[in-house]
Amino acid sequence: MDEKIYSYFEREYGKIKPPKKLKAKLLGREKRKIFTLAAISSSLFIVFILSLIVEFSPAFDQVIMNINFP
Amino acid sequence: MNFSFGEIVENYYDDIYKFVFLMVKDKNDAADITQETFLMVERYLKSFKGESSVKTWLYRIASNEIKKFYKRQKRALKYKPKRNEDTRDYSDLKDAMEKLDKDSYEILFLRYFKRMSEKEIAFILNIPEGTVKSRLFNAKEKLRKVMENG
Numbered sequence: 001m002d003e004k005i006y007s008y009f010e011r012e013y014g015k016i017k018p019p020k021k022l023k024a025k026l027l028g029r030e031k032r033k034i035f036t037l038a039a040i041s042s043s044l045f046i047v048f049i050l051s052l053i054v055e056f057s058p059a060f061d062q063v064i065m066n067i068n069f070p
Numbered sequence: 071m072n073f074s075f076g077e078i079v080e081n082y083y084d085d086i087y088k089f090v091f092l093m094v095k096d097k098n099d100a101a102d103i104t105q106e107t108f109l110m111v112e113r114y115l116k117s118f119k120g121e122s123s124v125k126t127w128l129y130r131i132a133s134n135e136i137k138k139f140y141k142r143q144k145r146a147l148k149y150k151p152k153r154n155e156d157t158r159d160y161s162d163l164k165d166a167m168e169k170l171d172k173d174s175y176e177i178l179f180l181r182y183f184k185r186m187s188e189k190e191i192a193f194i195l196n197i198p199e200g201t202v203k204s205r206l207f208n209a210k211e212k213l214r215k216v217m218e219n220g
Contacts, residue, residue, distance in 0.1 A: 001210060002182055008167050009092070009183035011160070018087035022101050023079060026108050030076045 073124055075112050082125065083108070086132050093136045093176060103139055107132045122193050126186070130194045133176065140172065166216040174209035181206055 054060045073081075086107055091100035110131050118127060167175065180186045180194060188206075192199045 001214065004163055005167070005178050005182040005210075005213070008160075008163050009179055012092060012164075013088055013183065016088045016091050018084045018091075018104075019097075019101055022087075022105060023083045026079045026083065026105070027076055029112070030074070030079075 073115075075108075075115055078111060078115070078124060078128070079108060082128050085125075086128055089129065089179070090132055090136060092179060093172065094139065099139065103132070103135045106135045110135070122190070126190045126193050129180070129184075129186075130196070133194055134196075136172075136176075162217065166213055169216050170209065170212055173205065174212055177202070177205050178209050178213070 083104070087100060087104045090103045090107070091097070094100050094103065107128070111128065114131075118124075122130070167178075170178070177191065177195070180191050181188075186194070188199050188202045191202045195202070197205075
């Protein structure tokens with residue numbers, strides 16, 4: 001009986017073809033997440049570098065002093 | 071034993087889809103349930119502490135998603151006999167297997183095809199090991215009776 005059960009599942013299992021599109025979609029979710037994380041990290045890094053440049057470069061002092069807020 | 075979501079999809083997607091398909095017998099439903107299963111995996115992966123193997127954890131989530139599906143659908147396992155390509159003996163076996171209730175079918179799959187231990191099955195189905203033993207015994211008895219009675 002055990003072997004019969006195994007042979008039934010083996011045969012039925014072998015007929016099933018999982019859709020590749022769904023797998024790609026699931027894998028794409030992770031790639032998108034990694035891409036988003038990389039984009040956010042890069043943006044933060046650029047903002048940080050720019051703020052350092054503005055802070056420590058004397059050339060920007062004049063620019064900052066001339067900004068007029070309404 | 072840290073797996074990324076991508077590694078889990080790569081390694082277990084086919085197995086989970088096939089398990090779900092066997093349980094629901096419909097391509098679209100199987101795809102929906104498989105997707106739900108992996109979304110749950112993605113959501114709870116960080117809180118997975120390794121109290122079981124990744125494989126049994128996945129089967130547990132998939133089994134729960136199948137139960138939720140049947141609750142929503144309020145229907146039994148679809149039975150679609152297709153005799154033309156099978157031999158008579160195999161058709162009889164297939165008919166008998168597919169006349170089984172969903173719980174018996176699932177437990178036979180996990181034990182006799184996936185060769186999982188009673189402990190693993192208990193974890194997947196969230197039932198005591200003693201219940202696994204009795205369900206296995208009952209499932210085989212049901213199958214034997216269905217095959218005898220045709």
